Amino acid sequence: MQDKNITDKNENYIFDVPLDFQPNENGLGRLFFRNMRRYEHSIAQYIVETGEEETYGTVLKRSIRTASHIQSRNLAKGDIIVICSYNQKYAVVPFIASIFLAIPVASLDPALSLLDISHLMKEVRPKMLFIVPEVVELIEDSLQEAGVEAEIVIFGKTEKHTEFSTFLEPLEDEEDFTPRPIDTLSDTAVILFSSGTTGLPKGIMISHRSLLIQSHILLKSNNLGAVTLSYATLYWISSIVFLVGILQSGGAKVIHAKFDPIKIWHLIEQYRVSTLFLAPSMAISMIKAGRPDNINTTSLWCFLIGGASIQQKYLLDLRENLPGTFVFQGYGQTEVAGILSFFNTSKVKETLFLHYKPKSVGLIVPGTKYRVVELETGRNCGPNQQGELRVKSNSLMNGYYNKDSSETYDEDGWLRTGDIVYYDEDMCFYIVDRIKELLKFRSFHVPPAMLEQIISAHPAVAQVVVIGVPDEEDGDHPMALIILNEQSNGNVGENEIRDYVEERVPDRLRLRGGVKFLNSFPLTPSGKISRKDLRNLVMKGEI
Numbered sequence: 119m120q121d122k123n124i125t126d127k128n129e130n131y132i133f134d135v136p137l138d139f140q141p142n143e144n145g146l147g148r149l150f151f152r153n154m155r156r157y158e159h160s161i162a163q164y165i166v167e168t169g170e171e172e173t174y175g176t177v178l179k180r181s182i183r184t185a186s187h188i189q190s191r192n193l194a195k196g197d198i199i200v201i202c203s204y205n206q207k208y209a210v211v212p213f214i215a216s217i218f219l220a221i222p223v224a225s226l227d228p229a230l231s232l233l234d235i236s237h238l239m240k241e242v243r244p245k246m247l248f249i250v251p252e253v254v255e256l257i258e259d260s261l262q263e264a265g266v267e268a269e270i271v272i273f274g275k276t277e278k279h280t281e282f283s284t285f286l287e288p289l290e291d292e293e294d295f296t297p298r299p300i301d302t303l304s305d306t307a308v309i310l311f312s313s314g315t316t317g318l319p320k321g322i323m324i325s326h327r328s329l330l331i332q333s334h335i336l337l338k339s340n341n342l343g344a345v346t347l348s349y350a351t352l353y354w355i356s357s358i359v360f361l362v363g364i365l366q367s368g369g370a371k372v373i374h375a376k377f378d379p380i381k382i383w384h385l386i387e388q389y390r391v392s393t394l395f396l397a398p399s400m401a402i403s404m405i406k407a408g409r410p411d412n413i414n415t416t417s418l419w420c421f422l423i424g425g426a427s428i429q430q431k432y433l434l435d436l437r438e439n440l441p442g443t444f445v446f447q448g449y450g451q452t453e454v455a456g457i458l459s460f461f462n463t464s465k466v467k468e469t470l471f472l473h474y475k476p477k478s479v480g481l482i483v484p485g486t487k488y489r490v491v492e493l494e495t496g497r498n499c500g501p502n503q504q505g506e507l508r509v510k511s512n513s514l515m516n517g518y519y520n521k522d523s524s525e526t527y528d529e530d531g532w533l534r535t536g537d538i539v540y541y542d543e544d545m546c547f548y549i550v551d552r553i554k555e556l557l558k559f560r561s562f563h564v565p566p567a568m569l570e571q572i573i574s575a576h577p578a579v580a581q582v583v584v585i586g587v588p589d590e591e592d593g594d595h596p597m598a599l600i601i602l603n604e605q606s607n608g609n610v611g612e613n614e615i616r617d618y619v620e621e622r623v624p625d626r627l628r629l630r631g632g633v634k635f636l637n638s639f640p641l642t643p644s645g646k647i648s649r650k651d652l653r654n655l656v657m658k659g660e661i
Contacts, residue, residue: 131498133545137485137512141330146307147218147297149330150365154178154214157368164345164389165207166374172207174368177214180286182295185215187285191269193221193245198309200244200268201352202226202235202253204375208273208282210361212248213352217307218297224309224321225352227643228253232260234319239264241321241519242309246271248282303327306516310355310452321519324355328455328513333362335457335483340464341420341444343392347372347385349400354644356395356424359456379407383415390417397645398428402581405432406603409439420463421445426646427549427567429574433476446472449479449549451535453526455513457483458535459547471546478546486511489532490539493553499540504550507539508532538565555649557586557594562626564596569629572622573598573615578606583639585653587631597631599652599661601638608635634661 142149154162158175165172188199199216201223203209216223224242226235228250239260249257251274261268270279307326311319336342342363348371350357364371372389374381377400385391396404401423409415421436421443428447437445448460460480461472468481482488487510490499499505510532517523527533538550550565557564566584573582580603586594598619602610612633619629640651655661 131500132487132489133482134487135482135484137331139331139334139484141303141327141334143303145220145300145303145305145326146329146362147220147300150181150214150217151178151297153365153368154181160368161370163207163210164370164372166372166385168207170207177211179292180208180211181214181218182292183287183289184211184285185218185297186289186292186295188212188215188219188221188246191246193219197221197245198242199223200226200242200247200249202228202247202249202257203273203351204228204250205349205351205373206250206273206375207373209352212271213361218295220298220300220305222306222309222323224311225358226311227351227353229643232256232263235260236263238311238319238321239266244268248273250274251276254279300326303330304516308358309519310353310358312452320521322452323516323519324358324452324455325516328515329358329362331485331513332359332454332456333366335485336360336363337367338464339460339462341393341422341460341462342367342369343419345370345372345389345391345417346393346395347374347382347389347391348395349374349377350395350397350644354425355450355452355456360395377403379403380410383410383413386418387414392417392419394418394421396421396423397425398423398432399639399641399645399647401428401436402432405435405439406580415440416442418443422448422460424448424450425644427479429571430476431574437476444469444472446476447479449537449547453515453533453535454486454509454511455515458486458507458509459483471544475542475544475546478542478548480547481545482547485513490541491528501543502540504538504540506553507535507537507547509535557584557596559594559596559626559630560592564594564627566596569596569598569619569623569627572619573600576610576615576618578602578610579615580604581639581647583647583649583652585631585649585656587656589630592630595631596627596629597656598629598633599639599656600633600635602635636661 154174160174161171162174162177163172199221201212213223243266246269248271251272271282272279273282303326305326306323308324309321444463446461450457459482461468463469489508490505491508492499492505536553539547541547551567555566569584570582573579579600581601583599584596587597589595615633616629640648642648
């Protein structure tokens with residue numbers, strides 16, 4: 119039964135939920151400043167590596183001093199600051215400082231390649247960079263490759279560049295500091311980059327308005343608790359939205375640099391984590407490692423999995439091992455500054471859907487209009503009909519930085535998400551596949567996700583990715599790349615997997631490209647399996 123708050127415009131399968139929120143016109147900087155002073159004595163960060171507990175007052179003082187030092191560099195309107203850091207206690211400081219000064223901040227992940235970082239440097243041409251010592255040489259090379267001159271500030275010791283510690287020295291007038299006003303809520307606050315799983319990343323400009331709306335949705339959902347643990351760096355839109363929400367609610371974040379599938383269980387208990395956000399690969403590692411004996415996870419209210427789809431068997435295993443915790447998938451895109459669908463755990467009906475529909479990524483969120491479009495005809499799809507999701511949103515991006523984004527929209531101004539989805543009679547959404555990942559065999563569409571779901575049900579399979587091997591006549595021949603589970607002992611061969619699939623699919627979905635067994639999959643910095651890298655390895659004959 120459709121929720122009464124979900125409206126169908128003219129009964130033509132266009133849906134939305136009204137947004138009952140008006141963002142504060144002062145933007146993020148003044149909001150951060152006010153709330154950090156309000157929660158001055160509350161814990162803002164738990165630093166796992168050192169055991170430190172840092173208050174909002176401590177983080178605010180660092181942010182003010184850093185903002186003042188940045189201000190002394192006389193950056194002009196339109197200049198950009200870059201942060202390249204894993205999760206550590208200082209990473210958030212230049213981010214908050216940049217927001218205080220209404221300077222757009224772009225985030226890179228230390229795991230990116232020289233090719234990717236050089237490309238991004240050419241895109242945004244930053245004036246200052248705050249980076250961890252491990253990437254100094256990489257950043258220097260990328261700046262040289264891009265022909266960009268910028269001040270490099272190191273979170274650590276350096277003789278060649280500026281040490282971040284100098285930004286934390288006391289200032290005489292720091293008590294008089296006030297954030298710089300923004301022009302409008304449409305001003306760009308952050309520039310984030312598409313994941314690059316299918317091509318070079320693009321800089322996505324996200325406004326103050328968009329982040330305020332998305333954090334409001336998160337806060338109203340009851341999914342953000344008092345203590346949050348996530349391994350997403352500031353390179354992820356999820357990390358930014360969670361951070362904005364935490365700074366509004368006065369919650370704390372557990373800072374832990376490197377994910378460990380055993381350690382995380384103990385962190386949940388030690389810090390009484392209430393909200394956990396992980397990429398699917400981490401969630402799968404966590405359940406494969408097994409829940410330790412006598413561990414207490416009663417504090418964990420919400421375990422949200424995002425960034426890619428997780429196979430149902432792992433989701434159900436996680437639920438079984440975390441009784442009393444809402445474990446579910448969400449769905450979003452950087453182009454809409456975060457969430458497009460998830461379950462609101464403050465609503466009883468949605469918690470019931472969450473439990474009974476484990477494959478669903480949730481219901482639509484306020485402030486966005488939705489339509490599902492049949493690719494061949496362009497008509498709007500009804501319930502249980504697959505098509506591309508297209509949206510119009512109050513939190514839509516400002517566009518791609520220095521690039522034309524017009525092709526991202528259809529002729530009526532709807533954002534093309536590139537995702538094949540469907541929704542059921544209760545308006546619960548399901549992700550089928552990415553359009554760019556759809557294979558085509560003799561004019562038939564072949565969704566890799568469908569084959570992956572079938573293959574993952576084989577008792578010997580731990581993880582699987584299906585890619586297309588080009589064929590001159592047929593188009594794409596599906597190939598399965600498989601990681602076997604430990605129990606299989608390597609006693610499963612290509613023919614067994616081929617036969618298993620052929621017993622369950624029509625002829626056009628057979629694994630004509632073959633089956634390969636791997637020990638691991640390459641990942642993007644955001645924790646997704648990099649299909650692009652897998653394809654490249656296959657095409658080079660390295661798999």
